[in-house]
Amino acid sequence: xxxxxxxxxxxxxxxxxxxxxxxxxxxxxxxxxxxxxxxxxxxxxxxxxxxxxxxxxxxxxxxxxxxxxxxxxxxxxxxxxxxxxxxxxxxxxxxxxxxxxxxxxxxxxxxxxxxxxxxxxxxxxxxxxxxxxxxxxxxxxxxxxxxxxxxxxxxxxxxxxxxxxxxxxxxxxxxxxxxxxxxxxxxxxxxxxxxxxxxxxxxxxxxxxxxxxxxxxxxxxxxxxxxxxxxxxxxxxxxxxxxxxxxxxxx
Numbered sequence: 317x318x319x320x321x322x323x324x325x326x327x328x329x330x331x332x333x334x335x336x337x338x339x340x341x342x343x344x345x346x347x348x349x350x351x352x353x354x355x356x357x358x359x360x361x362x363x364x365x366x367x368x369x370x371x372x373x374x375x376x377x378x379x380x381x382x383x384x385x386x387x388x389x390x391x392x393x394x395x396x397x398x399x400x401x402x403x404x405x406x407x408x409x410x411x412x413x414x415x416x417x418x419x420x421x422x423x424x425x426x427x428x429x430x431x432x433x434x435x436x437x438x439x440x441x442x443x444x445x446x447x448x449x450x451x452x453x454x455x456x457x458x459x460x461x462x463x464x465x466x467x468x469x470x471x472x473x474x475x476x477x478x479x480x481x482x483x484x485x486x487x488x489x490x491x492x493x494x495x496x497x498x499x500x501x502x503x504x505x506x507x508x509x510x511x512x513x514x515x516x517x518x519x520x521x522x523x524x525x526x527x528x529x530x531x532x533x534x535x536x537x538x539x540x541x542x543x544x545x546x547x548x549x550x551x552x553x554x555x556x557x558x559x560x561x562x563x564x565x566x567x
Contacts, residue, residue, distance in 0.1 A: 321353050321416055322399030322484070326389035327407050328360040332369050334408040334525065339370055341411040348417055358393035360384065387500035391492040394484070403481040404501065408525040410439065415521035419481035422515035429456065430512025430565040431482040431505070433475040434521025441527055450474060454518035459564065462509035463555050471548045475514075477501035479522045482508055486565060494554070496547040498538045503551040510558050512565035 323342060327335065342355060352375075357366045359380040367378050381392050394402060401423055405411060415434060422432035437445040452461075452474050465474040478501060486508055494503025508514070537543070 317350075319351050320399035321347070321351065321401040321403055321420060321481070322356055322393075322397035323353055323403045323405050323416075324356045324358065324390055324393040324397065325405045325407050326358055326360060326386045326393070327366045328386070328389070330365065330369075330407045331527075331529065334527075335366070335369060337410055338405055338407060342405065343373075344413060345411065345416045346414065348420055351420060353416060354397070354399060356393035356397055358389050358396075360386065360389040385497065387493040387495050390500070394487060394492050397484055400484055401481055402484045402487050404478060406478055406525075408527065409478065410523040410525070412520050412522065414519070415517075416481075418517050418519060418521065422517060423481060423483060426456070426515075428513045428565060429515050430486045431480060431508045432515040432517060433477070433479045433481075433505075434517035434519060436476040436479050436522040436524045437520055439523040439525045445523065451518065452516050454516055457509070457514040457516055459510050459513055460559060462514065463506050463552075463559070466506065467552065471552075473502060473505065475505070475516055476522065476524065477505040478524060480505055480508075483512075483565075486512060490558075494551060496550060497543065499547045499551060503547075503554065506551055506555040507558055510555050511563045 325338065345353065347353060355376045357376055357378050359366055361383045362380045370376055377396060379393060379396055401420065403419060419432050423429055435451055437447050440446060462474060480501060490504060490507045493500040496503055
């Protein structure tokens, strides 16, 4: 039986060249024997832009819906995903060679691991790549590790949420991407990090594009103080509540 990893991309008013670069980075991935990937391209709206731009490929599964923001768009794709693993890929980011294979090995290769992340580099407008400090040691991350460091470091995650690969059943159990503006991936990662062990891969898995049009660009509404404080409070409280229940993957 062939196993699958579902790559989810939410699409909203994309830069065409960025979306095509994301596609190129995905179609070049080599997977372990017995695995396949599918790409769930979900539009936030119904313009048909992704269908017009991307090539006809049976591995691409298009979807659309009423405008609702990135979390709802990702969750609609999650509902359609057939893979046992789910991998996020933002419409303007680029996967590095081999990352899907490494994710598969990390999550399926050891008991109690429900999710994996990898090192990311910023892809700057001039094409240069920039790293940043604070990555944890490569290997298994025990439940609670990410949440505790997030709080200790002023709500800065020790791993990049955009690189998340997660067991689909765990993502569904947690309600998918959290319904908060701009930190839905942080909400899902923190929740997963207290109910299951994780894994950090030190090999670079993603080039995270930094450009003026991205939703989380510095100086944007993403960092408005009142809203930021509210969603950090909520994502933290949800993770605390889950930890308090004593839930563990496989229990």
